[in-house]
Structures are given as structure tokens and as C-alpha cells.
Amino acid sequence: MSRKSILFAACLMASASSMAQERSSSSINLKAFDKSDVTMMVDLNAEGKRFSPVWGLDLAWINEQNLRKGLRHMGASNVGIGRTAFRFKDALVNGTELTQATINTMSQRSRLFDIVSPTLPLLFTADQEAGTDPSFLTYLTEKKRYDANVEPWAENINSHVKWMKENTTHPIIGVSPFNEPDYWNAEEGATIENHALVAKRLKENYPLFSDIAIVGGNTLNDDKAKSWFEGGKDYYDWGNTHQLAGSFKSYADFFSYLSSNGKVGYADEMHNVAEAMVGLEYGMTYGIWWGFDSRARGEFCEISRHGKRLAYAEQRDKWTAASIYKHDDGRVKAFIGSSERQANTTSYQFLSPDRDFYYDGQGPLRSFCMEIPGGTAYQEGQVNAERVIDITWGEDVQPAPINGTYQIMNEGTGTALAVMGDNIVVQKYEKLGTQKWNVTPAKSPETFGDFSFYDITGSTNAHLHMNVLNFSTLDGADVIVYKQNAKADSNEQWYLEYAGNGTYYIRNRETSLYLTAKPSMAVNNVNVQTNELMTGDNHSRQLWRFLPVTATFDRVAPSQPQGLVADALPASVRLSWDANKERDLDGYMILRSEKGSDEWNTIARKIKDTYFVDNTCMPSTSYIYKVKAIDLSENVSEASEVIESAATGEKAMIARWHLDTNFYDETPNMMDAVHSGTPTFAEDADKDLKYITLTNGAYMQLPYNIANNDEMTISLWINMRANSKWQRVFDFGYDTDHYMFLTTNNGNGAMRFAIKNGGDEQTLDATQNLTLLAWKYLTVSIGKDKTAIYIDGEEVGSSNSITIKPSDLHAILNYVCRSQFNSDPYMPAYIYDMRIYNYAVDAAEVREMMNDKSNSITDVSDDHVPTRIYGIDGTRLSQLQHGINIVDGKKVMMK
Numbered sequence: 001m002s003r004k005s006i007l008f009a010a011c012l013m014a015s016a017s018s019m020a021q022e023r024s025s026s027s028i029n030l031k032a033f034d035k036s037d038v039t040m041m042v043d044l045n046a047e048g049k050r051f052s053p054v055w056g057l058d059l060a061w062i063n064e065q066n067l068r069k070g071l072r073h074m075g076a077s078n079v080g081i082g083r084t085a086f087r088f089k090d091a092l093v094n095g096t097e098l099t100q101a102t103i104n105t106m107s108q109r110s111r112l113f114d115i116v117s118p119t120l121p122l123l124f125t126a127d128q129e130a131g132t133d134p135s136f137l138t139y140l141t142e143k144k145r146y147d148a149n150v151e152p153w154a155e156n157i158n159s160h161v162k163w164m165k166e167n168t169t170h171p172i173i174g175v176s177p178f179n180e181p182d183y184w185n186a187e188e189g190a191t192i193e194n195h196a197l198v199a200k201r202l203k204e205n206y207p208l209f210s211d212i213a214i215v216g217g218n219t220l221n222d223d224k225a226k227s228w229f230e231g232g233k234d235y236y237d238w239g240n241t242h243q244l245a246g247s248f249k250s251y252a253d254f255f256s257y258l259s260s261n262g263k264v265g266y267a268d269e270m271h272n273v274a275e276a277m278v279g280l281e282y283g284m285t286y287g288i289w290w291g292f293d294s295r296a297r298g299e300f301c302e303i304s305r306h307g308k309r310l311a312y313a314e315q316r317d318k319w320t321a322a323s324i325y326k327h328d329d330g331r332v333k334a335f336i337g338s339s340e341r342q343a344n345t346t347s348y349q350f351l352s353p354d355r356d357f358y359y360d361g362q363g364p365l366r367s368f369c370m371e372i373p374g375g376t377a378y379q380e381g382q383v384n385a386e387r388v389i390d391i392t393w394g395e396d397v398q399p400a401p402i403n404g405t406y407q408i409m410n411e412g413t414g415t416a417l418a419v420m421g422d423n424i425v426v427q428k429y430e431k432l433g434t435q436k437w438n439v440t441p442a443k444s445p446e447t448f449g450d451f452s453f454y455d456i457t458g459s460t461n462a463h464l465h466m467n468v469l470n471f472s473t474l475d476g477a478d479v480i481v482y483k484q485n486a487k488a489d490s491n492e493q494w495y496l497e498y499a500g501n502g503t504y505y506i507r508n509r510e511t512s513l514y515l516t517a518k519p520s521m522a523v524n525n526v527n528v529q530t531n532e533l534m535t536g537d538n539h540s541r542q543l544w545r546f547l548p549v550t551a552t553f554d555r556v557a558p559s560q561p562q563g564l565v566a567d568a569l570p571a572s573v574r575l576s577w578d579a580n581k582e583r584d585l586d587g588y589m590i591l592r593s594e595k596g597s598d599e600w601n602t603i604a605r606k607i608k609d610t611y612f613v614d615n616t617c618m619p620s621t622s623y624i625y626k627v628k629a630i631d632l633s634e635n636v637s638e639a640s641e642v643i644e645s646a647a648t649g650e651k652a653m654i655a656r657w658h659l660d661t662n663f664y665d666e667t668p669n670m671m672d673a674v675h676s677g678t679p680t681f682a683e684d685a686d687k688d689l690k691y692i693t694l695t696n697g698a699y700m701q702l703p704y705n706i707a708n709n710d711e712m713t714i715s716l717w718i719n720m721r722a723n724s725k726w727q728r729v730f731d732f733g734y735d736t737d738h739y740m741f742l743t744t745n746n747g748n749g750a751m752r753f754a755i756k757n758g759g760d761e762q763t764l765d766a767t768q769n770l771t772l773l774a775w776k777y778l779t780v781s782i783g784k785d786k787t788a789i790y791i792d793g794e795e796v797g798s799s800n801s802i803t804i805k806p807s808d809l810h811a812i813l814n815y816v817c818r819s820q821f822n823s824d825p826y827m828p829a830y831i832y833d834m835r836i837y838n839y840a841v842d843a844a845e846v847r848e849m850m851n852d853k854s855n856s857i858t859d860v861s862d863d864h865v866p867t868r869i870y871g872i873d874g875t876r877l878s879q880l881q882h883g884i885n886i887v888d889g890k891k892v893m894m895k
Contacts, residue, residue: 025572025613025670026603029356032676032701033369035822036349038313039735042324042357042391044332048308051280055301056081056288057116058269059109060125060179066292067112068473072512073298078305081173082113082120083268083288085127086160092152098159106160110168123174123288124160125218125268150194153177154201161208175202176215176240176268182224192217196232203235213237218268222246225254229263238264238286243275244341245378248316251275252282259283273300273386274321274337280304281312281323293449294509295495296388300335303327318344320372324391334359336372337386343374350391351734353810356601356616357391361398361498364603366616366704366812367734383448390498395591395600398498399546399634402439405459407431407547409633410517411503412540414555417528419458424466424479425525426517429553433460436549442493453493453509459549465492466515468530473511479528502634503543517541551584551632558582558629558637566625566645570652571705571838572615572669573645577627579610584631590614595622595644606630613670616705619649619838651839655706659832660690663700671703671836676818682830687775691832695721699818699826702836707732707740707811709838715779715849716834720744720770720827727827728819729778732811739820740806742780742789744770744827751796753780753789757808764789766797775830777850782806783840793847 022028057070060083071079084106090099098106113120154177161172177198181190199214217228218240225241239258243251255265265284270276273296276287289297307327314321319339326332336348349369350357356364370389375381392398407429408417415426416435429435436459442451458464458481467482468491484492493509506515513530519538520526534542547553563578575590587606592614593599604612617623624644629637655671657663661681665671680693694700714730725745733739733756740755751766766789770776779790782805788798813820816834817827835849 023613023664023670023672024604024607024609024611025672026616027665027670027672027674027703028604029364030672030674030701030703031365031367032674032699033349033367034347034676036347036369037315037318037822038322038346038348040311040313040322040324040334040348040350042332042334042350042352043310044326046310048310048326050308051304052285053276053280053301053304054080054286055276055305056083056123056286057292058083058288058290059112060085060127061290062105062109062112063291064112065471065473067115069294069510070289070292070298071116072473073292073294074301075298076116078298078301079116079120081286081288082116082122082170084109084113084122084124085179086124086157086175087127088153088156089127092156092159095152096155096159098163102160103163106163107167110164110170113170118169120170121173122164122170123176123213123215123268124157124172125176125215126179150197150201153194154198154205157198157202158206158208161212165208172212174213174215174238174266175209176218177202178217180220180242181217181228182219182221192228192231195228196235199232199235213264215240215266215268218242218266219246220244222251222254225250226257229254229258233261233263236263238266240266240268242267242269243271243339244269248278248314248319248339252278252316255279255283271340272337272384273297273335273388274319274339274343276300276304277312277321277323277335277337278314280309281314281321293384294490295452295507295512296335296337296386296450298512299333299388300325303331303333307331313348315346318346318374320344320346320348320374322348324350332391334370334389334391335387336370336389338372338374338384339382340384341379341382343372343382343385344376345371345374347371351812353734353812355393356603357393358397359391360389361392361401363397364393364601383446386450388450388452392498393601395602396500397602397605399502399605401441402454402496402546403441405436405438405549407435407549407551407553408437408439408506409545409547409553410541411543411545412538413517413523413526414553415517415524415526416553417544419460419464419481420525422480424481424528426528427525428523431549431552434458436460437466438462439546442488446487447493450509453495455488455492456494456506465489466494467492468508468510468513471510472530473513475513475530475532477511477513477530479515479530499543502630502636503545505542506544514542515544545634547634548632553633554584554631555633555635557635558585558631560638561588561627561629561640564625564627564640564643566643568645568648569613569668570648570650571619571654571671572613572647573617573623573625574611574613574668575625575627575643575645576611577640580629580637582629582631584633586630586632588612589628589630589636591626591628591639592617593624595624600626613668615669615671615703617647618705618708619647622646649838652837653835654709654838655702655836657834658690659692659834663692671706673700673702673816675700689717689832691717691719691830693830694817694826695828697826700816700831701818702732702814702816704812704814706814706836707806707809710805710807711783711838711840712806713779713781713837713839713841714742714835715777715837715841715846717775717832718770718778719775719830720772721830722828723749723769723772724825724827726819726821726824728815728817728824729827729829730814730816731819732806732814733809733820734811734813736821738809738811740782740804740809740811741819742778743819751789753787753797755782755802755804755806755809757804762799762802762804764797764799764802766791768794768796777846779841779846779849781840781842781846786840788843790843790846793843793850795843 216236223246266286269290311324491510497505567574590604626639663673729742731741746752
């Protein structure tokens, strides 16, 4: 072999614009998110917590559509109670009997609740149909004052309960004497004292109430809930409040107070999934939805009754909350909600240090951030926002999120969804303009309420919405196109539920029913409708595929990928395989399983190249890999033959970013970094170097597993532009209890290295610091026996008492110039040639790294035999080629 030179250089990309190109490694999934308000852990093995909630629907305001909508989304088995109302508009006949008008209203409510179940338990509250006009109380007093006369008021309630028992099969399990009594004033009679007296009289004078719960004042303002309850706590079995005003603390504390005193927590007018989540967390048992919208509430009712809560978080000052639940059938979902009238915008970050997940199809990710919009003051800008997020993993995961123009193909018929006049049909697939659809996420915060939905409009006319005729909640409702210039109505919004094998259910926001190609003997121009979930042969008529408009639909899967091989690298495993020949090939899916496990996860999808570098594997852990091919019609091939491999963990420089034009890692591990925004590179002509400018809040994020080593070294050339307290050179971790960082200002102006793994923090302070506005070579070496800090090759601090290993942290949020603590400032700095080693270097090695003036050109002897050769683009080579090669993890320049 002829004489050659090894060149440690940046990847030869022409300009910063090349950073948009993705290399086939795990780093293509790395995302940099802004600072979040709240962090939550996604841990499938968390002990969790189970609740036994009883959820219900409301007819105190008579609204059949709301009842049917809630029933559809919740499912009948999850509707355990209903809220009805007693009327106080009409005086009792002969002092004890209901008027015919009252009976008619009572009958109407009961018949509607029969839709759920003829034996659905009900609770009474004061009628809201007539509002809170005090003139409706005049029949209760001889003096024509708005003073609730206790005895007639109690008699009125007793008469309603008696009528229900004699004329319906709905058991009455509770009564709330006043509705939102704090909204009335003392002159209108709804006083704390009157409320208690009504409760006392019902308990002591009416036998019907021996087994009926008396409910404390369901206050509009939760700040007042406790005082109203305590005014008659000897007579109240349940406590109740609404969240239309008042603090988060009062709402949570009230349910805790009830629970600690052996009382039942009840919220009979919930307006957002946040109220349900928070209520459950602090002791609420019963909850009734005042209005129903829609998917998030329905799915929360189901999973909270048939699953366990894995995680919960809240932001009290912004009146928002989030939770993660695992259903008993294995499904995992995250919920985020906010106060209808008081919420401020809040961001929640979901973290998983040990495994990848997909969030509504986005992934695979270890970190995901979701923002829920809010307002600026009471009833100023709130949109009652709530959201449910599907957290998935496995061998068959939801494709990337839908957003664009598509052909929508029906799985059962092989026909295309199309506009035909005012109707929507499925028809012979011909790639017509009328067979193309814009499918875009419903805009938030313009979308009020649940924003888990999509708008589906004709591509030839964006105002043609897919519309369920007349808002029907019935099975078999027709679906038409309707011209709508403004935002879509709820019967024109849809959510996409992944059904497996590249197909989706398309479900309506108003009804949750499934878009269906109508069962028919015809094969062309068949109408579509919304139906309940079907079984048997008709089920496939409810399955849909979203194809690019350039695709030609077929049902033929690609051939099985061949020739899979794996190369074990120091911090990664490189897979490569033979190229498939299909013309409509859309890429490859990479699947991984730990050796000894039968659980596969998709770690990359639709990879365009015939190689992939897995740099999220743990050192010295054995994995099994396989590859599938996928085409534009979402047909997936059989998996390739499996192969076993593991990162070697051998001592090496596992990542190097020159940071002159891009964020590519020049080592074969392809630990490519990402920038927080639009990067700016600069050049120092005097020093003949290029660098990245991390200023004005800019930072870098390094790959998830970069710090998963027992020992490691971090080194870089850095030009510090300011020295604010607690600014970070780097901070690797995932929250404020799990981190290792280097700050140039520990509050006293000194440099400090710190590491913490949930317990006590271990620290090392340096005797010197970086010089402001000057280039310095900075190194932190973390070893088993010694941790040291070096500046320009000279040791400025060391410790033999740091025992926490970087690998203990399972760090996934690996920042440069940013802290894990939101309150800490970003560090303004210029940086180039950043390296990470998976071992602790000594002072001599630091000086060699620092004095790398020739960009690490060294000689290779003629008898050196390379075992692994790659091109600069990562392609496996059989022999050296002219230009730059990656040979055994190093750059080789062949002339």
C-alpha cells in the first residue's frame, strides 16, 4: 500500500445550506426545542396510579346534540351519571305537586337520558334553563323579596325527586340545592346559611333522602368552594365546585380537603380536560361535562377508568395541567388541558431517557415538546385548549404526520375519495384533480377547544369541506362537500387514528364516527358516510391510505431487502444493505430489538440511503436489527434477515464537530448535532479559522446518547463573549436533578464542573477561568479516578472525589451554551473543533489535541490494512478512492 495521510477535517460540505441535507443516522431525529415550562417523564414501567372516576353528561341545559356527542366520544360504558335539574320557575300546585310544564321538562330530560341508559343514575341541580334571573324566585316568598324560602325550596326539590321515582327508572343519587350560589347575591337568597338550612331540612324531614347525597354549594368560583361547604358540612355528603373563576390552588385544595374529611369530591360542570385531570389527582370522584368537545375528553374518560396514570404535571400560575396514561390494553396517551377562562400559554416537554417514542407520528424521539395556547388575563384570549397525543412505538408505527395534499385511497375498495357534485364518493382511481385533498392540522389557537383535528378540503377549492350532513350523530349519516369560507365547523373536522399497516381511520369531531365507503354492490361512485366501527368484510371500507399526489396506487409490497450487514463502531452500529429496485420505492424502515427481547421498535423510517448508523445504541449492549422496504402506497415488505451487533465501546474519539460550515460529526458514528435556530458561521482571517457563533440565545444540541459513557472527555476551542452567572459551556442531562455541566460563573465568577444524579451534587471548581473575548482551548476530562479541567493544555482544577459516572445520568438533553435550568442565561460564545471522547484523557493528550495545527495529519505505515472504509457521504467502500475516505474511524486523504 502506498504512503497516505490521515486528515481530521470537517465534512466537505459546500455551504451552510447543505445542513438541510440529512445523513442516514439516528441524528436525523434529533430536535432542539425551546425552554419548556414543565417537564414530564415517559416511563412505561412507572408504578403509576389508578383512579375510579365516574364520568357523566349534562342536561341541566337541555341539549340533545351535546348528549349524543358526549355519548359517542365517551362510549356508553363510560357514562356513569347524568345531571338533570329541578325547576323553580313555576310554583308547586297545592304546595306539593309539579306543574304540567315542569313535568313536561322533566320527562324530556329523562327520555334523553334513556338514550344512554334507562337506569342511568342522575343528580339534581337547580335549573339553568331559565338562567339566574332572580324574578324566577318570587314564587317562593309571600313578601315578593328575592329570599329563598327554605321550606318551599326543600319541598320543591322533594317533589321533583318523588316524581322521578314514580315515573322513571332513573335512580336519583344526589341533589345540589343551589347552582353557582356565589354568583347570586345575598338579597337573592342564595346564602351559605340558606343552603345549609335546605340541606338540613331535606335530611331531617323527607324520607326519600335517606339514601340520596346532599351536595354542597357548586360555586362558580372555586376560591369560595370551601367556605360554602363548611357552612353546612354537617349536612353535606359531597362537595362541589366549578372552575369558571378562582385559583388552581383553591381547586386542588378543595378536593384534597374533601378527601381528607371523608367526603366525596364532585365537579358537576367541567369545561376542560384539565379540570378532570387535576380533580382526579387531588381527590375528585365524580365529574360531569357541561359541554362536550370532544376527542380529548372522550379518550380521557376511557383511559382514566381502564388504565393507570403514569405521570402528572401542572403549571399552577398558568392554570394548565398534563398527564400520561397507559390503558390496560397497552395504549399510551398524553393529555394537556387548560382553564377555559384563565389559562396562559404553557409548554410541556416529554422526556424518555431510555427509549424512543413517536408522538402523533413524530419520531422516533427521546424529547418532545407541546405548547398549549392560553390568554393574557381573565377571559382574555383563552381558547379552552386541550389535546390528546398518541405515544406509540413498535414494529408498525404511524407514518410521519399528515400535512399537505394527498390522494385518499380506500383500503376495502381500492378506489379514491373524490368530489362529485355536492357529494363525496369513492370512485375508480385515475389521479384526477377531484381525487386530491388538502389535509392540514386545524389551526390553533384559532381552533377553539380540542385541537387534535384536521381540516380536509378539496384541492381544487380549499373552501369545499368534507361535511357530515346536518351534524348528524346517527350511524349511516351522509358525508357531503360544503362550501365554507370561514374555519370549519365541528362536523367538518376530522382526526386520523392510525389503524396499522399504513392505514388510518378518519373520524369526525362532532360524532367520533368512522368515515366509510358505503357498503354497496356498486364499484364506482359509491357514497361515503359515517358509521360505527364495523367488523368482518366491511371493516376495510373504513380504512384509508394517504398517498402523495405523484404516487400511483398499488397493493404490491416491495421485495424483501437483501444483504444486510452490520459494522460495530466505538459508539454506534453501522448497517448497510443492497438497494431495492422498485421504481415507487419510498425508503427503508430500520427496526431494532435488544438481544433476548421479542419487542421490536422502529428506530428510523423511510431512509433513502442503503445504510444507517444507529448511534442511540448503548455501548456493549447487543442488539438485533432488520430492515423493511416501503413504497409510496405505504406497502411494506417482509423484513430482511436479522443481524446481531453491538457498539464496541473501545476507546476512541466518538464525535468531532468542526463547526465551520455545518454540524456534522466527522467520525463514522455520525453524531450530527443540531442548532436551535438559523445558524451563523463566521471567519477569523487572522487565525485562518471558521466557527459557529452561539449568541443571542442560540445553542447547540448534541445527540441523545453522546454522554452515555462511564468516562468521557469534552474539549473545544471557545471564545467567551460574556460571563453571566451560571451560564453554561455545556450541560448534559434531562432535568434539574440529573445533569453534568460546566459553567464559567458559579455565582462568584469562577469556573465549576458539577454532576448530579438525583442525589447530592458533586462539584469541582477551577483556579482559573476563560479570558473574555479570547480564544481558549477548554477541556473537561471525567475519569474513574480523576476529574480535571484544562485551559490551554494546563490543568486548572482536579478532583478524586467525583464518583458519579456520566452514564449514570442517561442524559438526553445535551446542550452547548444552554442550561437545564430555565432561569439560567444562555452563554454567548464562538466555538469550533468540539470533540468528545469515551475515555478520560491526560494532560499530554490534551496538549496534543490543542496543538493540532496541521488538522491532525499523520502518517500511516505501508503495512496498515484497513478493515472499514467509507466515503465522506457514509457509503461503504470496498477499497480506497481518490479524495477523502473514512478508514477505521479516521479520515484518510488518498492522492
